[in-house]
Amino acid sequence: MIVVDQVSKQFKDKKQYVKAVDHISLNIQKGHVVGLIGENGAGKTTLLRMLSTLIEPDEGTIKLEGRNIFENKVQVRSRLGVLFGSETGLYNRLTARENLEYFGSLYSMSALDIKNQIDMLAKRFGMGKYLDRKVEGFSKGMKQKVAIARTLIHDPDIVLFDEPTTGLDITSSNIFREFINQYKNEGKTIVFSTHIMEEIAQLCENIIMMHKGEIVYEGALEELYEQENSRDLNYLFTSKVAGEGLYV
Known part of the structure; x- marks a missing residue:
């Protein structure tokens, strides 16, 4: 509580x-x-x-x-998993996958756990087509979905x-x-x-x-x-x- x-x-x-x-x-x-x-x-x-x-x-x-x-x-x-409005916390020069891998590593997740979480979240939010593209070219909605995945990467x-x-x-x-x-x-x-x-x-x-x-x-x-x-x-x-x- x-x-x-x-x-x-x-x-x-x-x-x-x-x-x-x-x-x-x-x-x-x-x-x-x-x-x-x-x-x-x-x-x-x-x-x-x-x-x-x-x-x-x-x-x-x-x-x-x-x-x-x-x-x-x-x-x-x-x-905790935290997401504040338009503050996506993403790095534009990295791909969506690289962003998620980076944030997963901050929580000391294993490479296998990070991969499994990314696969699950990408499927859940329909990110497969742009998972390996750089974030800088993403629409607002695409960035928001990656940001939500970032929030949930460590299964808080x-x-x-x-x-x-x-x-x-x-x-x-x-x-x-x-x-x-x-x-x-x-x-x-x-x-x-x-x-x-x-x-x-x-x-x-x-x-x-x-x-x-x-x-x-x-x-x-x-x-x-x-x-x-x-x-x-x-x-x-x-x-x-x-x-x-x-x-x-």
Whole structure:
């Protein structure tokens, strides 16, 4: 379980400090798929960056299985797969295969394990035709699929995605959703932000709604539907942001 306890983070913008995340607390259960939604600037990416140990909170703690993640960064990062929006982290002068081999080696994977993972991911995401081409000539969607494969190359226990289907066509987005369900069935923990409510409805058990750095709802999606007597996530999010039917 991941436990976020009274976490805050602020950044300096010119001469002012802006609080990106304001004393939030939440629990992420092992093996659950959790959707993170909110407007741009709501604090979603800041939360994901803290969960990934890339930035530390100004206040509060984040623990994985009872241990502070910032006191055990190396061990935590070995269990994480992380993808932030358009930040693919790929090297343009390398082929897709070479990129994946390189990132696999960073996790001390054997050559055989790397090869097997690349073969599986290339088949899953339909990358076979361009696996040995240099990334610099790739479309946005092609780069995004390689970046997702990079995130999963070491078969992580916990996966953090920030807008993972950005740039993907309908077919690729559906393949990604199928992969999320497969990971869920394998007991993986997945947290992803998205503006696509259909993805939340199809894939998630739990949901975190953020607004101006605060959590306006955190819990089971089905409980939210029952509380509000609606399954329209667009309406439910707007309602929460407007302060109607607040249950947290």
